[in-house]
Amino acid sequence: MPDINLNLNVRGLPQSATLVINEKSKLLTQQGRQVYRLGLGQSPFPVPQPVVDELKANAHQKDYLPVMGLPELREAVANYHCRREGIDCSGNDVLIGPGSKELMFILQLVYYGDLVIPTPSWVSYAPQAKIIGRHIRWLPTNLANELRVTPEEIEKLCQQDPNRPRIIVLNYPNNPSGATYRLEELKQIAAVAKKYRIILLSDEIYGELHHKGQHVSISRFYPQGTVISGGLSKWCGAGGWRLGTFLFPRSLYWLRDAMAVVASETYTATSAPIQYAAVRAFQGGDYFSQYLFHSRRILRAIGKQLTRKLQKIGIAVPEPKGAFYLFLNFSAFKDEMKAQGIESSEDFCNRLLEDTGVAILPGSVFGRRSEELSARLAYVDFDGHEALEASQKIPAYKSLENGFLNQYCHRTITALNLICDWLSGCK
Numbered sequence: 001m002p003d004i005n006l007n008l009n010v011r012g013l014p015q016s017a018t019l020v021i022n023e024k025s026k027l028l029t030q031q032g033r034q035v036y037r038l039g040l041g042q043s044p045f046p047v048p049q050p051v052v053d054e055l056k057a058n059a060h061q062k063d064y065l066p067v068m069g070l071p072e073l074r075e076a077v078a079n080y081h082c083r084r085e086g087i088d089c090s091g092n093d094v095l096i097g098p099g100s101k102e103l104m105f106i107l108q109l110v111y112y113g114d115l116v117i118p119t120p121s122w123v124s125y126a127p128q129a130k131i132i133g134r135h136i137r138w139l140p141t142n143l144a145n146e147l148r149v150t151p152e153e154i155e156k157l158c159q160q161d162p163n164r165p166r167i168i169v170l171n172y173p174n175n176p177s178g179a180t181y182r183l184e185e186l187k188q189i190a191a192v193a194k195k196y197r198i199i200l201l202s203d204e205i206y207g208e209l210h211h212k213g214q215h216v217s218i219s220r221f222y223p224q225g226t227v228i229s230g231g232l233s234k235w236c237g238a239g240g241w242r243l244g245t246f247l248f249p250r251s252l253y254w255l256r257d258a259m260a261v262v263a264s265e266t267y268t269a270t271s272a273p274i275q276y277a278a279v280r281a282f283q284g285g286d287y288f289s290q291y292l293f294h295s296r297r298i299l300r301a302i303g304k305q306l307t308r309k310l311q312k313i314g315i316a317v318p319e320p321k322g323a324f325y326l327f328l329n330f331s332a333f334k335d336e337m338k339a340q341g342i343e344s345s346e347d348f349c350n351r352l353l354e355d356t357g358v359a360i361l362p363g364s365v366f367g368r369r370s371e372e373l374s375a376r377l378a379y380v381d382f383d384g385h386e387a388l389e390a391s392q393k394i395p396a397y398k399s400l401e402n403g404f405l406n407q408y409c410h411r412t413i414t415a416l417n418l419i420c421d422w423l424s425g426c427k
């Protein structure tokens, strides 16, 4: 069938890049190839057992729940933000959805304004804006500033048309770079957002995976205009459960309510058993503190080791401060790659997958120029359950040594060595 009746905003759009690489990797695996999956950004860690138990206990929950979410869960999420961030909030401020991705889409749908995002940015913000028909404005970043957006760049953009409605997305710890912001930087960004009355969508889905557990929400400095986005997918290892949360200030209830209207006419409500189980996750407690301590310690150690190895062979890559990503720049190998017919980040990632079985994502899907030869590596191809158990046996004051990583995260380490060897072969 020809696609002539497709909505113009959707025509020609490919499926989300992270899902495509996953399918491609699966296909190669089925063909008997060894594939290292550093493409899809999925937590390597298991869902904490108390949350799994709660899901089992609530399998019988069959009724549709209120569109904004289960009241106990909304309350638990508000308490969590209050505890974690010192934000004064209540269950009324919370909207539960089937993944924060869906909530972001609905936000863009109901709010008429430009979408302002840094480059690089997570793969789905821009396609969502395209589907809805919003303007996208990219904010440049550079390696010297570890790919973080500056208040000056936001100011420069807003000055051109001060009264234009805008949503700016600030995502930290960041996908794809692992970067985060210092307090002073958050204050300055918040001040510009306030000056231009921008809606600040603070995507803090990796907040709990700040490698030192020191995440601070920008909402502290611009509460009236900030929506905090979060969920179970990353810190709780439950991406497939599909549960996301938005926290609104009272001044933005009109947005929350408009989103609830769309939710009521589309997905109705988030899955009931998942919501009951999520209450346990947001209640927190010792089990979760331990789980997060070990998750962070493992991620910090891998991030550090991989960064060192890559920098040593001339790849430009900022050391991650949170989450499980590295954003690599291969410019130093540009001439050698050109000699091999590789002229774009897509060429590079395809060739790397074919030659070594290592799957990573091209920088172009994060809003970088194709010719830049950049890519995102998700350092998650290891058995998180095994690694957590092993980390629990090592005293808390110690950091994890290379021996630990070679034993418990060997697939990721091997994949990195394959990348390094492949690049050395280019020279």
Ligand SMILES: Cc1ncc(COP(=O)(O)O)c(C=O)c1O
Pocket: 041, 098, 099, 100, 101, 102, 122, 171, 175, 203, 205, 230, 231, 232, 233, 239, 242, 243, 244
């Ligand atoms: C930066 C960022 N934001 C949002 C999401 C969406 O998460 P979910 O829809 O699972 O809540 C992801 C998932 O990869 C992400 O990396």
